[in-house]
Amino acid sequence: MTTPLLIRPAEPGDTDAIWSILEPVIRAGETYALPRDGSREAMLAYWFAPANQVFVALDGGRVLGTYMLKANQQGGGAHVANAGFMTHADAVGRGIARAMGRHAIEGATRQGFLAMQFNFVVASNTRAVALWESLGFSRIARLPEAFRHPSLGLVDALVMHRKLGADDAS
Amino acid sequence: MTTPLLIRPAEPGDTDAIWSILEPVIRAGETYALPRDGSREAMLAYWFAPANQVFVALDGGRVLGTYMLKANQQGGGAHVANAGFMTHADAVGRGIARAMGRHAIEGATRQGFLAMQFNFVVASNTRAVALWESLGFSRIARLPEAFRHPSLGLVDALVMHRKLGADDAS
Numbered sequence A, B: 001m002t003t004p005l006l007i008r009p010a011e012p013g014d015t016d017a018i019w020s021i022l023e024p025v026i027r028a029g030e031t032y033a034l035p036r037d038g039s040r041e042a043m044l045a046y047w048f049a050p051a052n053q054v055f056v057a058l059d060g061g062r063v064l065g066t067y068m069l070k071a072n073q074q075g076g077g078a079h080v081a082n083a084g085f086m087t088h089a090d091a092v093g094r095g096i097a098r099a100m101g102r103h104a105i106e107g108a109t110r111q112g113f114l115a116m117q118f119n120f121v122v123a124s125n126t127r128a129v130a131l132w133e134s135l136g137f138s139r140i141a142r143l144p145e146a147f148r149h150p151s152l153g154l155v156d157a158l159v160m161h162r163k164l165g166a167d168d169a170s
Helices: A012-028 A040-046 A094-111 A126-134 B012-028 B039-045 B094-109 B125-134
Strands: A006-010 A053-059 A064-073 A080-087 A115-122 A137-151 A153-163 B006-009 B051-057 B060-071 B080-087 B115-122 B138-149 B151-163
Touching: A006 B094, A012 A040, A012 A064, A012 A080, A053 A094, A053 B151, A064 A094, A064 A153, A064 B125, A080 A094, A094 A115, A094 A126, A094 B094, A115 B138, A115 B151, A126 A137, A126 A153, A137 B115, A137 B151, A153 B138, B006 B094, B012 B039, B012 B051, B012 B060, B012 B080, B051 B094, B060 B094, B080 B094, B094 B125, B115 B125, B115 B138, B125 B138, B125 B151
Parallel strands: A080 A115, B080 B115
Antiparallel strands: A006 A053, A053 A064, A064 A080, A115 A153, A137 A153, B006 B051, B051 B060, B060 B080, B115 B151, B138 B151
16 A cells, blocks of 8 residues: 555445445455345445444545444443454455554444454455454354355355454554 | 143234343343343344244243244355244243244254354353253354353353254254
8 A cells, every 4th residue: 555544434425435345245245244136225224234333444535445343242242343344346455454454443442342353254255364363353263154155155254353452542 | 841832923912921021131131232221112123123033932821932033144144043032030941942942943944044053142141051052052152251241240152053954854
């Protein structure tokens, strides 16, 4: 990445750009457990669920990534964060997911979350697994044959977890 | 259990009885990651979410248990079932949860689910852990300090998993 990314909360004017990121990821069906034929309306409603904080990453004014942050559970489980990340197909490999991951870790820590958990990282998505491991996440479970990949068939999914601490709020 | 339980889909007339089961479990906050002060309306909406199949277990015409069955994920993850179970406080230890668990396993198998996963079994809920293990579930992850128990403090939660097969559809 040559220019610094700007990461800020999503605004109503970002909706088209966010959908241009979500749609190819959802249609491909290789990394997210979402219906491949999900409508724009339904999938944006999922991404912008009332409990979600949605962010966008911009490079030179163009939205190239989006992520959402929320509590992974309610009630007695609300001190563990969850997040989901998508990068524009044109911008993969430029560090955008990594920058969003760091932003999510910092934001969740500042908000008082004690840990972050990803419930369903498709094991064949090796780029994502490596990224999260490089940001301090551990694989704490392998869900056997939990995901039907469109070309690979049934593959495992991983639960990944990371504690959050004072050092993460910088 | 001396009399056989009847387990059937929930009907509108069951709502008060279901709430009489849910409310003390939610207020206690010891086993479900739900807000202890959640309103009747919000918690029934959670239990009766559009994707959920809700059942009740009756003994002598009285509703003593309820469970919900659904896909654990959408899209490529929709072949794995999830379920949640609650037994009336007056009826714990009478085999109602076990009967509902068997019913859920049979129903999920008949519907074509390939496995069932519980995402968040509070580890201190040893009765539930033992029940699910006796019905063939394995602990596939321990989520560290994932649940804030009202008297025990931070305790682990377990992910439990069971494959479903032809033998389960009886």
